[in-house]
Amino acid sequence: xxxxTPQPGPNHxxxxxVAWIVLSIxxxxxxxxxxxxxxxxxxxxxxxxxxVVDNTVMxxxxxPVICLLLxxxxxxxxxxxxxxxxxxVDGPPxxxxxxxxxxxxxxxxVVVLFLAGFGTYELLQNGAGGGQxxxxxxxxxxxxxxxxxxxxxxxxxxxxxxxxxxxxxxLVLPADTQIELHVTSLDAVHSFWAYQLGIKADANPGVDNxxxxxxxxxxxxxxxxxxxxxxxxxxxxxxxxxxxESDFAAWVKQQQELFASVAQYMPxxxxxxxxxxxxxxx
Amino acid sequence: MxxxxxxxxxxxxxxxxxGWYVGWYAAHSIVGxxxxxxxxxxxxxxxxxxxxxxxxxxxxxxxxxLNYPFARLRGxxxxxxxxxxxxxxRYFGLCTDHKVVGIQYLIGIGVFFFIxxxxxxxxxxxxxxxxxxxxxxxxxxxxxxxHGTMMMGMMSSAILGPFGNYLIPIxxxxxxxxxxxxxxxxxxxxxxxxxxxxxxxxxxxxPTGWTGYAPLSIQGNPGMDCYLLFFALVGISMTLLGxxxxxxxxxxxxxxxxxxxxxxxVWGVLSTAxxxxxxxxxxxxxxxxxxxxxxxxxxxxIPSAGGSNYLYENLFWVFGHPEVYILALPGFAIVLExxxxxxxxxxxxxxLAVAGLLGVSLLSWFVWQHHLFVSGINGDLRPFxxxxxxxxxxxxxxxxxxxxxxxxxxxxxxxxPMLFCLAWFFNFLIGGLSGVFLSDVPxxxxxxxxxxxxxxFHYTIMGGLIFTFFAGVYYWVPKMTxxxxxxxxxxxHFWWMFIAFNATFAPLFAAGFLGQPRRxxxxxxxxxFINQWVSVSAFILGASLLFFLFNFxxxxxxxxxxxxxxxxxxxxxxxxxxxxVPVYNFTKIPVFSSDPYGYGEGATGPVAVVPAGAPGGRD
Numbered sequence: 001x002x003x004x005t006p007q008p009g010p011n012h013x014x015x016x017x018v019a020w021i022v023l024s025i026x027x028x029x030x031x032x033x034x035x036x037x038x039x040x041x042x043x044x045x046x047x048x049x050x051x052v053v054d055n056t057v058m059x060x061x062x063x064p065v066i067c068l069l070l071x072x073x074x075x076x077x078x079x080x081x082x083x084x085x086x087x088x089v090d091g092p093p094x095x096x097x098x099x100x101x102x103x104x105x106x107x108x109x110v111v112v113l114f115l116a117g118f119g120t121y122e123l124l125q126n127g128a129g130g131g132q133x134x135x136x137x138x139x140x141x142x143x144x145x146x147x148x149x150x151x152x153x154x155x156x157x158x159x160x161x162x163x164x165x166x167x168x169x170x171l172v173l174p175a176d177t178q179i180e181l182h183v184t185s186l187d188a189v190h191s192f193w194a195y196q197l198g199i200k201a202d203a204n205p206g207v208d209n210x211x212x213x214x215x216x217x218x219x220x221x222x223x224x225x226x227x228x229x230x231x232x233x234x235x236x237x238x239x240x241x242x243x244x245e246s247d248f249a250a251w252v253k254q255q256q257e258l259f260a261s262v263a264q265y266m267p268x269x270x271x272x273x274x275x276x277x278x279x280x281x282x
Numbered sequence: 283m284x285x286x287x288x289x290x291x292x293x294x295x296x297x298x299x300x301g302w303y304v305g306w307y308a309a310h311s312i313v314g315x316x317x318x319x320x321x322x323x324x325x326x327x328x329x330x331x332x333x334x335x336x337x338x339x340x341x342x343x344x345x346x347x348l349n350y351p352f353a354r355l356r357g358x359x360x361x362x363x364x365x366x367x368x369x370x371x372r373y374f375g376l377c378t379d380h381k382v383v384g385i386q387y388l389i390g391i392g393v394f395f396f397i398x399x400x401x402x403x404x405x406x407x408x409x410x411x412x413x414x415x416x417x418x419x420x421x422x423x424x425x426x427x428x429h430g431t432m433m434m435g436m437m438s439s440a441i442l443g444p445f446g447n448y449l450i451p452i453x454x455x456x457x458x459x460x461x462x463x464x465x466x467x468x469x470x471x472x473x474x475x476x477x478x479x480x481x482x483x484x485x486x487x488x489p490t491g492w493t494g495y496a497p498l499s500i501q502g503n504p505g506m507d508c509y510l511l512f513f514a515l516v517g518i519s520m521t522l523l524g525x526x527x528x529x530x531x532x533x534x535x536x537x538x539x540x541x542x543x544x545x546x547x548v549w550g551v552l553s554t555a556x557x558x559x560x561x562x563x564x565x566x567x568x569x570x571x572x573x574x575x576x577x578x579x580x581x582x583x584i585p586s587a588g589g590s591n592y593l594y595e596n597l598f599w600v601f602g603h604p605e606v607y608i609l610a611l612p613g614f615a616i617v618l619e620x621x622x623x624x625x626x627x628x629x630x631x632x633x634l635a636v637a638g639l640l641g642v643s644l645l646s647w648f649v650w651q652h653h654l655f656v657s658g659i660n661g662d663l664r665p666f667x668x669x670x671x672x673x674x675x676x677x678x679x680x681x682x683x684x685x686x687x688x689x690x691x692x693x694x695x696x697x698x699p700m701l702f703c704l705a706w707f708f709n710f711l712i713g714g715l716s717g718v719f720l721s722d723v724p725x726x727x728x729x730x731x732x733x734x735x736x737x738x739f740h741y742t743i744m745g746g747l748i749f750t751f752f753a754g755v756y757y758w759v760p761k762m763t764x765x766x767x768x769x770x771x772x773x774x775h776f777w778w779m780f781i782a783f784n785a786t787f788a789p790l791f792a793a794g795f796l797g798q799p800r801r802x803x804x805x806x807x808x809x810x811f812i813n814q815w816v817s818v819s820a821f822i823l824g825a826s827l828l829f830f831l832f833n834f835x836x837x838x839x840x841x842x843x844x845x846x847x848x849x850x851x852x853x854x855x856x857x858x859x860x861x862x863v864p865v866y867n868f869t870k871i872p873v874f875s876s877d878p879y880g881y882g883e884g885a886t887g888p889v890a891v892v893p894a895g896a897p898g899g900r901d
Contacts, residue, residue, distance in 0.1 A: 012691065040795045041728050054724040062715050069711055072686055077704070080625070082693040088851055090882030091627040091692040100687060101634055108679045116669040119722040123664060128724035132661035183658070188498040189591055191656065191731055195797040200727045202657040204592070205497065205585040209658030222806070226731035226799045230489045230498055231419050234803035
């Protein structure tokens with residue numbers, strides 16, 4: 001079997017290729033059906049579900065790649081090891097095999113181009129939950145409810161322009177609704193991350209960063225800051241909830257009554273805030 | 283006593299301290315009425331900056347970096363070479379012997395690597411519990427920042443510093459680097475920088491992590507200036523190191539050493555050096571702007587005063603993404619250099635391997651905004667950056683293919699350097715494939731800024747760079763010191779480190795996917811188990827590095843088993859020289875007749891011969 005004997009050894013290439021194909025055929029569906037859908041962030045929103053689909057497709061596509069390297073290395077490292085105690089001999093001087101090169105370059109290019117194309121397609125559906133800046137490219141159709149997210153060291157404030165500029169420290173959203181988030185900051189760079197909803201958008205001072213969200217049924221979710229913003233960055237988190245339409249209306253009413261006395265001092269609504277005390281905010 | 287006088291490390295430290303106080307005094311004279319040295323450190327940023335600049339200049343003068351220019355100015359014939367003798371003293375000063383600089387780098391960077399690693403241990407101590415705080419939040423952020431900055435900054439030269447400086451002249455058949463004094467300067471700048479970064483703890487630390495995002499960095503304590511100065515010094519050091527490498531490789535190759543005969547390691551160093559020369563100046567400029575914002579009230583990065591934090595983010599990542607390939611590419615090169623030796627086969631697909639290295643270094647310029655996918659900048663450019671980022675896996679795949687096909691039908695010996703190289707394939711596969719998720723915008727929305735990305739870059743940098751660094755250590759240190767490293771302990775170190783490394787960083791992918799943001803001092807209680815598991819694994823990983831240190835010291839100081847000239851059966855030229863390599867490398871400049879990979883091709887002779895009776899080589 002070793003290369004010192006003149007007769008041709010077993011067909012290593014065929015063995016590796018057959019083992020790879022068999023393993024890939026077994027493993028890929030298993031990954032696609034069982035592993036992929038359980039990858040976070042889950043089904044908290046349309047955007048989150050879309051990310052799960054995206055992760056599943058990528059993981060399924062990468063499974064055969066992992067299988068190839070696994071099979072190759074296990075086979076090569078076991079098969080081609082120098083026998084213990086044998087004299088040091090050289091392997092065959094293979095310097096280039098055009099077919100292998102062409103196949104490899106072709107296959108990796110196809111995979112890469114497909115991934116980039118698929119990612120772009122998914123992104124342009126509805127923005128995939130990412131912050132898109134002040135002039136978004138992927139805009140879902142239909143009416144949207146605006147919510148402004150104002151980050152500062154070290155908390156988030158939420159503002160509902162449709163309800164008289166109501167400001168709260170807890171994010172409450174109605175179920176099954178298109179939401180348009182306007183994320184901005186008063187000081188350093190923060191990042192608004194509603195994990196279960198699959199939303200992340202950096203909060204930049206003086207910048208209106210828009211992200212879209214289509215909520216599903218009632219649930220709770222956590223909000224974290226995902227960009228290092230100073231001393232209490234680690235504690236910049238809170239709980240939000242998605243509630244039914246009627247509960248949401250009731251909650252708004254309750255909040256409005258609660259803050260009626262201070263609402264008159266609220267600045268007018270604007271898409272960015274400036275921390276300058278001389279200038280009326282917004 | 284007399285040996286302590288003169289231009290050496292001791293003088294450097296003394297003049298460094300003097301320079302520090304001169305700068306401190308000068309800045310207080312400019313900015314504030316007070317010359318109370320320790321009374322008003324709080325907001326006098328300029329004094330910290332000028333003190334350290336004065337300190338660095340004094341340190342370099344003390345080491346003797348001005349002697350040569352002054353000798354030239356005064357008309358004396360300058361000595362071309364300094365301290366190129368035997369003896370231990372040459373390691374503690376300006377030495378123009380590239381082999382001394384290589385060993386200085388190995389030890390110097392090693393020391394700071396362990397300091398950075400210690401900070402990692404402290405981070406994991408803090409994260410043992412979601413609620414109990416071991417360190418105050420500010421101290422924790424400083425620890426995170428020092429760990430990240432030390433590792434990213436100092437380790438940029440982890441392979442080009444020790445192995446590049448030591449081996450490049452030998453591999454190309456030269457006696458020195460193109461600019462030996464600049465070579466020494468890069469090392470001492472790095473050491474000065476490392477000390478400055480550590481002293482941030484005396485000035486309140488810095489809150490920004492290694493990325494130093496503005497405007498947070500503008501708010502920071504004076505400790506922030508230590509970060510800025512450290513990284514700027516690293517940038518200067520990297521630029522000079524890269525220039526020196528390019529000049530040496532392009533102009534000083536021995537006769538017969540054509541571009542297609544260059545060892546692949548030299549190609550790796552060349553492609554890294556190109557990145558260094560082009561990327562590091564951007565860093566220096568960016569950090570200088572941040573320094574001006576902090577000291578003299580400019581507002582490049584202050585949004586409320588007309589600046590832009592996007593400007594900082596763009597500039598930083600224009601440097602930052604090539605930077606991660608500055609860390610990764612030398613690893614590729616070491617793997618491809620070592621595999622042929624232990625597979626007893628020529629390097630498969632030499633041209634493809636070179637194309638891979640150069641392709642990565644070219645493409646790395648077009649990907650930086652993938653760090654800003656959710657930042658709200660240029661939303662319509664995201665598909666382009668998604669494509670360009672994923673395209674990088676094609677040239678990276680070349681490296682994989684060349685390495686894998688070199689193993690094919692070989693005679694594989696599982697020596698310690700070989701094990702570390704093989705581990706690179708495993709680590710970098712995981713690192714690379716997780717990078718595909720980060721490069722894809724929909725997936726990146728969740729993984730960005732989470733522990734997922736942190737696990738990703740530890741797989742590529744620690745799994746890619748540090749593993750190949752150790753491959754290089756076990757492979758070349760016998761040549762550099764003349765003593766063998768203990769093989770059995772080396773294997774224990776490898777398996778210990780490999781298993782602990784994967785046990786530490788693989789669960790962090792899960793932590794990120796489950797919603798743990800980076801650089802937090804606390805985390806959701808349901809992630810406690812993952813974090814405790816990771817912390818314990820990290821301590822075991824740290825212990826494996828201490829075990830390496832034990833082996834290193836034991837083998838080189840106590841056991842001292844002499845290394846044969848060619849312990850690995852390699853055909854490359856460094857193994858034809860005695861161990862350790864003599865001061866002038868070659869008695870005569872050799873003439874190359876082939877590349878060093880002629881295994882199984884019936885080539886019995888060495889790759890290079892010294893021409894008999896030739897009228898002396900060129901110097």
